[in-house]
Amino acid sequence: MTRPFLGFGLGLRTDHYDYVETHRPDVDWFEILSENYMVPGGKPLAHLDRIRADYPMVMHGVSLSIGSTDPLNTDYLAALKALAERVEPEWISDHLCWTSVDHTNSHDLLPLPYNEATIAHIAARIRQVQDLLGRRILIENLSSYVTYHESEMSEWEFLDEIARRADCLILLDINNIFVSAHNHHFDPMDYIEGVSVERVMQFHLAGHSYSGQMIIDTHDHPICDPVWALYEKALRRFGAVSTMIERDDNIPAFPELRAELAIAERIAADTLAPEQLETRAGRMRGVA
């Protein structure tokens, strides 16, 4: 396996800037939300530069709108590329979704119909983005609440085929698999087993909420046990994959999130061999 393994990371959030800069906590890497740093200057970029000096980072965006039928947003891509030159991230990711059409933005990650026409459309656009950025990107699976009549295949077949045709990588969100499996009545293991091992570069873990019969991807709770169980199964299939926890609401103190990340480390240590968990930085993770 030649996949780089960064270890166990957290999403960098403004609430935690001071803690991270003061205590330099034992976290292998941070994921930043790219859009938060696409600003001219001031505190966001000052904190970013300081924390980047101490930690590896990956960039995670929400505005690429790769599935839109509008032309690609070249201003956004230029800003993304400029930020990548500043951050020098390990990689850049966004979502397999559309967010806008007719230049009107939903500011949401909206699902796509899973069919051949959509695959061809998106694979071509990912190739364009990768050419422009000069690197491969990761695309992430969503939580979704609707199924289109026009879908002709499963979500995992759709995701995997796009990744193959675009020659891009995958950010597999374990919580999103769990949420969508519940909302659309599929077996999450079918999803895990339907994704090509060599394309998966990163995992997301997160908490969610129930709203009536549906599960909503709210990132405002700790990770629940069934998602931890699914994470373990994902590790068995994919091996050591850089893992991080997303928390966007109801954000606890940093040590509490760090403790939650320790659960992921422990599960990985119980599931994989120690040599698999050696990060590029030469650290053995999850080993006391």
Next chain:
Amino acid sequence: MQALRRMQQSFLGHLLGRPSDAVDYIQSTPEASAAQRLGIYASGYRLRLKEALETDYERLHAYLGDDLFDQLMDAYIDRFPSHATSLRDYSRHMDVLLRETLPFSGIPVLRELERIERAFNHSFDAADAAPLDPACLESLPPEAWPGMRLELHASLSVLDCAFNSFPIWRALSRDEVPPEVAHEPSTWVVWRKDLVSLYRSLPPDEADALAVARDGGDFSALCEALLAHHAEQEVPVQAVTLLRTWIDEQMVVGLA
């Protein structure tokens, strides 16, 4: 592609509350109909935009109270679909709404509070620039002074107020009961120093001089503005004093 585009336009139309056949694209299941499933996205859309407006206008929110501010947000969202890539830019037309929509347009102090919050939001992440080294003034040859222009920090805004809007804003920032609205013509400056946003009021002479500098006027134009406030022989000293103050406060980033 055309089919996908039609679906996306229909879906987005639904989020915007426009007549739409989006529901025809979506499967219903026993536990949730297509309309209910779409409703998750529609309420999420409004919630996210409201979050963005609440983040940008905390003081305006406190001043109006929850109900009126909610009414303001609903009016804003109905009138301004987002054409911004980032939610950070979503609220940029708030001044238009406050000017043109009742009952808000009948309360002029709201427009001043809005400008103040916008100035602080702008100062937070405006472009960085190293402050001007005070020693630059010493090395400036005498003949360069009259035509010299100041390059001000990108975070700086000069705000003319007709009301006591800054005292109201300050009380709201401290969770205190704001003073009654009163006519109180005054000029204020908002800017960022060492990554912290600051503000202060400007006496009339400084207000005029800083407005000249902001609008690109040179040092002799700045002195001319001060003639309205000071005797002619005092003007050069006054002008240099102001300049040194601005440099000390990191408002100036260059000379041209």
